[in-house]
Amino acid sequence: MPKTGLYLLQGISPDQVATSPFDVRVIDAYDENGSLWTSQQVAKMGGGSADPHLLLGYFSIGEAETYRDYYDTIPKAAIGPENPQWEGNFEVAFWTSEWKAVATQYVDNLIKAGYDGAYFDVVDEYQTKWAQSQIADPAKAMADLVKSLADYAHAQNPNFKIWVNNAEELLQNDTYFNAVDGMFKENLYYNDNGEKQSAGETKSSLEFLNKMVAAGKDVIAIEYVSGSDKIADVHAQADRDGLGSYVAHLDLDGIDYDGVRAGQDSGAGTVTPPAEPVETGGGGTTDAAAGGAQPAPSAPDKESPAQTPGPSTGSAPETSADPDTDAQAGGNAGGHAGHHAGGHHDSFHFHAGLSDGTAHAHHQGGAWHGAGHGGGHDGVETDPMSLYLQHSCGSDHAAHAG
Numbered sequence: 217m218p219k220t221g222l223y224l225l226q227g228i229s230p231d232q233v234a235t236s237p238f239d240v241r242v243i244d245a246y247d248e249n250g251s252l253w254t255s256q257q258v259a260k261m262g263g264g265s266a267d268p269h270l271l272l273g274y275f276s277i278g279e280a281e282t283y284r285d286y287y288d289t290i291p292k293a294a295i296g297p298e299n300p301q302w303e304g305n306f307e308v309a310f311w312t313s314e315w316k317a318v319a320t321q322y323v324d325n326l327i328k329a330g331y332d333g334a335y336f337d338v339v340d341e342y343q344t345k346w347a348q349s350q351i352a353d354p355a356k357a358m359a360d361l362v363k364s365l366a367d368y369a370h371a372q373n374p375n376f377k378i379w380v381n382n383a384e385e386l387l388q389n390d391t392y393f394n395a396v397d398g399m400f401k402e403n404l405y406y407n408d409n410g411e412k413q414s415a416g417e418t419k420s421s422l423e424f425l426n427k428m429v430a431a432g433k434d435v436i437a438i439e440y441v442s443g444s445d446k447i448a449d450v451h452a453q454a455d456r457d458g459l460g461s462y463v464a465h466l467d468l469d470g471i472d473y474d475g476v477r478a479g480q481d482s483g484a485g486t487v488t489p490p491a492e493p494v495e496t497g498g499g500g501t502t503d504a505a506a507g508g509a510q511p512a513p514s515a516p517d518k519e520s521p522a523q524t525p526g527p528s529t530g531s532a533p534e535t536s537a538d539p540d541t542d543a544q545a546g547g548n549a550g551g552h553a554g555h556h557a558g559g560h561h562d563s564f565h566f567h568a569g570l571s572d573g574t575a576h577a578h579h580q581g582g583a584w585h586g587a588g589h590g591g592g593h594d595g596v597e598t599d600p601m602s603l604y605l606q607h608s609c610g611s612d613h614a615a616h617a618g
Contacts, residue, residue: 218460220480221400221436225274227470233261236471237480238269238462240379240398240436242335245273245326250285255330263330265375272333272379273326277319277361278341280308286318296346307346311357316364323365324372333377333397334369336362340383358383359392366395384424393427398434400462401425405453406441408466422457429458436460439475447475 222238230253233241241262245252253261262269280290282304294314296307308315323334339362341347342354351357362378369376377397384401387393404421405413428435437459439450447463454461463475 218454218458219270219398219434219436220460221438221462222471223400223438223462223464223468224471225468230257230260232471237476239460240270240272240434242272242274242379242400245275245322245329245331250283252325252329255328258330263332270332270377270379272335272377273329273331274335274337275319275322275326276305276338277336278308278310278338278358279305280315280318281305286321290314290318296350307341307344309350310341310347310361311351311354316361319361319365320368323369327369327372327376332375333379334365335379335381335400336365337381339380339386342386343383355386355389356391359386359389359395363391363395384421387424387427393431396428396433398436399425399428400436400438401459402438402440404437404439404459405450406439406446408440410441410443410446425457425459434460436462438462438464440464440466442474450475451477 219239220237222233222236222241222243224233224242225244228243228247233243243253243261247253255263258264258271259267261271263271279299280287280295290308291314294309294312296309299305299307310316310319326334339358342358347354362380366378369378378395379398379400380396381400382402384399387396401421403413404418404425407413425435435458437450437454439446439461441447441450441463450461450463461475463472465472
């Protein structure tokens with residue numbers, strides 16, 4: 217049966233992740249203070265062989281993020297243009313030894329903390345005009361980098377997994393394909409604005425993804441939709457194609473339970489999604505379900521995973537001193553740029569973590585939460601251009617009607 221997935225870069229609570237009903241859990245490796253989650257917190261969220269879930273640490277392999285502690289170690293010559301869709305994210309010369317050292321150290325930090333694997337985002341950087349203008353074969357260079365990181369990780373922990381996001385065209389490269397254990401695919405069935413993806417685009421992507429499915433490697437579709445009809449359609453199409461799925465908030469802020477199916481299980485037992493609060497006549501709120509939703513059971517405590525030696529380059533950032541920290545506000549939560557100009561996809565894709573702490577282009581002070589879901593959880597219809605104008609012009613820019 218295809219695995220279910222969780223994609224979470226902001227609003228991370230170890231307690232909530234621990235009891236969430238998802239097989240594969242991708243989280244940002246840093247808390248709101250810019251410190252790595254501790255090995256105890258990683259174990260609670262599902263990391264380590266004692267837990268059946270896969271906990272994967274996020275790394276943007278194709279872009280350098282100014283709000284990461286590694287940024288000042290990268291030579292200026294290795295930094296490319298800023299991503300116009302996301303402030304503080306710069307294309308990076310991923311084929312250089314300097315970036316390979318950064319990426320290796322990042323993977324080593326994940327291994328030390330006890331993650332089950334790494335999740336590489338922005339793999340499709342090789343498709344950009346800048347990368348293609350710098351070296352003769354950027355696709356091969358990206359495949360070689362992923363293979364190198366996989367080899368390094370497996371030398372430390374043979375069971376460490378490598379998952380990737382998008383860039384399904386690169387699966388044609390056998391070096392890359394053999395290094396990858398699973399992948400997420402965004403916008404396979406729907407665009408960010410909740411409109412149906414074109415049949416041709418879906419078919420084209422599936423032609424590449426079917427190679428993963430045929431080899432028994434998991435593919436999880438990430439869809440930014442809302443409403444029971446669209447969610448049911450995502451489930452039906454993913455089931456037909458042999459894929460897992462996760463219905464996500466566009467800002468990847470907090471766990472989205474909208475697409476959780478009845479009886480979907482977690483390691484701590486079947487979890488009932490928390491009831492949405494409803495406003496009472498006196499202006500307060502109460503749980504929609506009678507008596508309120510019961511809290512999910514806590515995952516059992518586990519011992520910290522064994523530590524492994526790090527590579528010779530770089531040093532691991534300090535970890536959080538408080539193992540009970542249970543919320544990640546998202547100021548550092550990863551520039552999930554998604555689709556690049558000049559690449560295979562053409563939709564605007566603004567995701568978590570501006571360097572100034574702004575969560576997302578359409579999530580200004582909570583007013584735009586979920587608006588990118590083709591209507592979102594609050595029923596506001598927006599399109600990708602609205603999100604772009606929100607980001608560029610400020611939170612008072614009016615949303616476009618859908």
